[in-house]
Amino acid sequence: MLTIGCHLSSSGGYEKMGKVALEIGATTFQFFTRNPRGGAAKAVDPADMMAYRKLAEENGLGKIVAHAPYTLNPCSPDEKVRNFARLALTEDLAKMEYLPGNYYNFHPGSHVGQGVEAGIVMIADLLNQVLKKDQTTLVLLETMAGKGSEIGGRFEELRDIMDRVELSEKMGVCLDTCHVNDGGYDIVHNLDGVLEEFDRIIGLSRLKALHINDSLNPFGAKKDRHAKIGEGQIGLEPIVGILTHPSLEGLPFILETPNELEGYQEEIRILRREAEKTRNPGLLEG
Numbered sequence: 001m002l003t004i005g006c007h008l009s010s011s012g013g014y015e016k017m018g019k020v021a022l023e024i025g026a027t028t029f030q031f032f033t034r035n036p037r038g039g040a041a042k043a044v045d046p047a048d049m050m051a052y053r054k055l056a057e058e059n060g061l062g063k064i065v066a067h068a069p070y071t072l073n074p075c076s077p078d079e080k081v082r083n084f085a086r087l088a089l090t091e092d093l094a095k096m097e098y099l100p101g102n103y104y105n106f107h108p109g110s111h112v113g114q115g116v117e118a119g120i121v122m123i124a125d126l127l128n129q130v131l132k133k134d135q136t137t138l139v140l141l142e143t144m145a146g147k148g149s150e151i152g153g154r155f156e157e158l159r160d161i162m163d164r165v166e167l168s169e170k171m172g173v174c175l176d177t178c179h180v181n182d183g184g185y186d187i188v189h190n191l192d193g194v195l196e197e198f199d200r201i202i203g204l205s206r207l208k209a210l211h212i213n214d215s216l217n218p219f220g221a222k223k224d225r226h227a228k229i230g231e232g233q234i235g236l237e238p239i240v241g242i243l244t245h246p247s248l249e250g251l252p253f254i255l256e257t258p259n260e261l262e263g264y265q266e267e268i269r270i271l272r273r274e275a276e277k278t279r280n281p282g283l284l285e286g
């Protein structure tokens with residue numbers, strides 16, 4: 001069964017997110033751990049988290065993805081920004097242990113003129129400070145589009161970060177379809193080749209989740225502008241090819257398209273239908 005969902009608001013708590021996910025036909029979801037532009041996180045509510053765990057177990061919800069705020073930049077030249085990254089990662093990972101065995105995703109950061117190598121060293125250094133041997137949460141580095149001084153636009157950069165992390169078994173990757181398209185990986189015409197390259201450089205065993213987005217920009221644009229499924233430069237058919245690729249079976253697919261809940265529900269419905277038709281070519285149109 002396809003494990004697919006979307007980004008949801010966490011304002012109502014975890015049990016509420018689980019109920020909304022089920023209402024729109026999702027079997028996973030993503031949420032921000034705090035305001036995406038930064039700031040303090042809400043206090044832990046163990047009762048709400050236990051209620052979510054019960055709901056998830058009873059309804060077959062898959063692994064979920066927590067997303068760090070966009071302002072988290074472990075390789076900023078500004079010490080205050082780096083300190084916030086350390087604080088946010090420490091707090092967020094501690095909170096995620098109330099929902100054991102799930103994922104925490106973050107954008108690796110921007111080196112802002114310091115150079116890629118310096119940025120990689122700083123990111124790995126922060127991870128070495130915050131990761132713990134007994135944590136159950138896997139920390140995912142997100143593939144980026146490579147705009148500006150972003151780190152993570154090439155698979156090699158993500159590998160180099162993980163190679164420097166002492167508890168590398170606590171690390172994985174979240175592949176964003178818009179980002180890799182904009183970054184110059186041809187998932188439209190050569191998905192097998194891209195996955196083979198990922199496997200050679202990082203290892204497919206490290207790929208733990210995918211962000212499913214169309215892109216407003218052409219291949220290799222390095223701009224990162226998400227589009228609704230089928231309304232961008234990637235298109236519906238290649239995205240369905242990703243959802244049904246044997247190497248990606250069972251992974252959580254998270255929609256981050258510019259939608260409200262109704263739009264997400266429709267995209268989930270369409271993608272489930274098209275994925276089933278791909279797996280069963282004789283299936284009637286519907």
